[in-house]
Amino acid sequence: QKEVEQNSGPLSVPEGAIASLNCTYSDRGSQSFFWYRQYSGKSPELIMFIYSNGDKEDGRFTAQLNKASQYVSLLIRDSQPSDSATYLCAVNRDDKIIFGKGTRLHILP
């Protein structure tokens, strides 16, 4: 089992709708969780991190963490075409960040 798993997509979402990105991880010892956005040809940009069970909101983004289920998600409200990118889920295990392969998100105008 891969340490961090994401559906590669593409996930197509109409403009204005909620995009839901999911990620599971295998190591229960993982301490913190990150979502990065990567546009084609650019380096990843950290958009959210979460440590505790529950929801964390920042603008149109909400990260959700469920440690019992080893599941972390990212919701993007009011999706915009500029949100079209690859979203990388990552977990921190002993100060080493393990990345998933990313989900390609396509917002349909």
Added chain:
Amino acid sequence: GAVVSQHPSRVICKSGTSVKIECRSLDFQATTMFWYRQFPKKSLMLMATSNEGSKATYEQGVEKDKFLINHASLTLSTLTVTSAHPEDSSFYICSPNYWGLAGSYEQYFGPGTRLTVT
């Protein structure tokens, strides 16, 4: 968040030559630097981890004599691709470790260096 710079952003070199990529943490000190490589439409691949003042640890399959990493200070790390070949053409990205104000561990990336070997 943390500010990370990389130089150059883009470089074209001839096969057999060496290329040095610099990574700087501009507003914080980084004890650890991670170097990644990403081929087109592929995942990020961790190449090596370096700690300031000590030798880098390379991931399996990454040649330490080909990819020389120097982390001589807390704000500067360099990656030198020696005797570059076309298959080394890739996007190289550095990422220093960063501890936020609340003690949270975060990781930010440099803007990357696009290397093309002809």
